[in-house]
Amino acid sequence: METRSQEHDNRKFRRHLIEALGFIVLFFGIFGYIGHVMSLPNMLNTIMQTSYHLLLETVFYIMGITVLSGALGSLLVEFHIVDMLERLLRPLMKPLYNLPGVSALGGILTFLSDNPAIITLAQDRKFCTFFKKYQLVSLTNFGTAFGMGLVVIIFMAGKGHGSGAMIGLAGAIVGSIVSTRLMQRSTLKRYPELDSPVHVDNMQEEEVKDSHDNIFIRTLNAILDGGKTGVDLGLAIIPGVLIISTAVMMLTNGPGADGIYNGEAYEGVGLLPALADKVDFIFRWLFGFEDSRLIAFPITALGAVGAALGLVPNFADQGILDGNAVAVFTAMGMCWSGFLSTHTAMLDSLKYRRLISQAITAHTIGGLVAGIFAHWLFVLISLI
Structure with a gap:
C-alpha cells in the first residue's frame, strides 16, 4: 500500500514538474521575445x-453601453x-434549429444579456420538459451564438457602422x-440514446407574480x-479587456x-500579422480583410467578445476599420462571444x-460560417 502511494505521489510530482517547466519555457519565451524586440x-x-x-477609453465606454442596454432589456421584459417576440419567433425554431418554440426565449435573453442566461433557462424544470435530451444540450451552442449581441451591435453602430x-x-x-444543427447531429451520432424526452420528477408549478404597481x-x-x-456585466469584462486585449495588441x-x-x-x-501575412489570401477571400491585423478580433472573441471590442477603437485610429470588417466582426463576435471560456461551464x-x-x-x-456569410452578404449588398 505504501509503495502504491509513493508511486502515485511520484507520478503527480512528475506531472506538476512538466507543467511547471512548460509554463516557465512558454512564459519566458513569449516575454523574452517581446522584451528583446521592444527592450524590457x-x-x-x-x-x-x-x-x-483601455480601461479609460474602452472599458468605461462599453460599460456605459451595457448599463443602457441592460436597462432597455429589463424594460422589454417588464412590459x-x-x-x-418569443411568440413571433416560435414558428421559426423547428425548421431552422430543430428546437421547440420556447427556445426562442433563450436566444432573446442571451442577446439582451450574455451567454449564462441560457443556463438559467436550461435549469428551469418546466422549460426543460419541452425538449429531447440532445436538443437541450444543443442550447449551449444556440444561446452562445447571441451572447452580448445587443452590446456588440450598439457598440459598432456607435462607431458609425450600423449597417455593417x-x-x-x-x-x-x-x-x-x-452550430446548433452540427451539435445535434454529432450528439445523436455518438449518443443515440439521447434521442428521448427530458423527464423532470417532482415538477412544481412556478408561482406567477402579478405586479400591481x-x-x-x-x-x-x-x-x-x-x-x-449592466454595471455587473461591465465590471465582468474588465479582466478580459485589460489582460487579453493588451496581450493581443502587443x-x-x-x-x-x-x-x-x-x-x-x-x-x-x-x-x-507577420504570421497571418503568410496565409493572408485565405483571410482576404473568406472574410475580405484588407489588413492582416484585423484577424486579431476573431481570435480575441474566442476568449471574450468584450475584450475583442476593445480592439476596435485602435483599428479605427489606424484607418483599417471598414464596413466589411464591422460586419464580419459583429457576426463572429456574436457567434463566438467567448465560447471557449463558457462552453465548459455551461x-x-x-x-x-x-x-x-x-x-x-x-x-x-x-463562427467561421458566420464570418464568411457576413463578408459575402456585405459584398452582395455593396454591388446592389
Missing part, C-alpha cells in the same frame, strides 16, 4: 499604458415585449443555425434593476509612429461534460 523597460511601460488607456452591424447580425444567425414605478424599477445588471501592433519603441500605449511586436452545469469537444468543434465551424 519599454515592454513594461507599454503593458501598463495600454491597460490604463412583455420579450414575450411577444446589421449584416453581421444576419451572419450570426446563420452561424448559430450551423403603477406604470411609473414599474418603469423606474426596471430601469434601475437593468442598469445594475502581438499585433508595431512600433510607434516614428518607427521606434517609446514604451507608449498600443505598441507591439507585430507577430500575429455543459458542466447541464451534467453533459462529455460533450464539450463536440460543442466546441460545432461552434468553431459555426
